Amino acid sequence: MNKTALVTGASSGIGKATAIALAEAGFNLVICGRRKEPLTDLKTQLQEKVKVEILQFDVRSKEEVKKAIESLPKESKNIDLLVNNAGNAHGLDPIQSGNLEDWDAMIDINVKGLLYVSRELIPQMVERGSGDIINIGSIAGKEVYPNGNVYSASKHAVDAISKGMRIDLNGKGIRVGAINPGLVETNFSEVRFKGDSERAKSVYEGYRALKPEDIADIIVFMVTRPAHVNIADLLVLPTAQASSTIVHKE
Ligand code: 8X3
Secondary structure, three states, rough: OEEEEEEEOOOOHHHHHHHHHHOOOOOEEEEEEEOOOHHHHHHHOOOHHHHOEEEOOOOHHHHHHHHHHHHOOOOHHHOOOOEEEOOOOOOOOOOHHOOOOHHHHHHHHHHHHHHHHHHHHHHHHHOOOOOOEEOOHHHHHHHOOOOOOHHHHEEEEHHHHHHHHHHOOOOEEEEEEEEEEEEOOOOHHHHHHOHHHHEEEOOOOOOOOEEEEHHHHHHHHHHHHOOOOOOOEEEEEOOOOOOOOEEEEE
């Protein structure tokens, strides 16, 4: 295969697992993130199999996004698959006491960051008449749960953007798919609870949460279907989870 995938938030969690799974499927990679070290480690791990470029930038900065993508060497410039994964939850507070910095972070990263990266890469897909875009949403983009307010709003925005992309890119040879995970054991809760490891750990206790690899597998499946098949929208939960708030714990 001679396809290149660009994965944002590739230094950990779902992004990292997706990069690894895509390399196994033969995709060359552009791995993106804010911190260089984990990306360098990942590159070392994967570069025997496929070509790997690192792009270090913060999706919150449109200037950084533009500069980074423009800096790609010629042979990695054509991105066949964009995985919009970078995103996080910050805080879990009722609306009346929400932290404004947390709100900014979630809207800037989860919504605006996804848009900045997409805006840089979609025109060349349109020009070539081919491409795949996978947006990582969340169960929080399908329903709202107590104290999930702004995180949920940001993921509802991702849901709307995925639908909007599918409409605007219709007829242009580009597939747009969304995957909306429920509880996946990553550093997601550690970030949400600002390093409170005990509280973060308890989110995944008493049942079998999804692993990042579970989501990565599905992404590889989505993008390796025949060209006329677009898996548009998936909600993926651990078997123990029925909704945002209903999780069967032993
Ligand atoms: C992550 C899942 O349920 O914590 O997006 O919002 S949840």
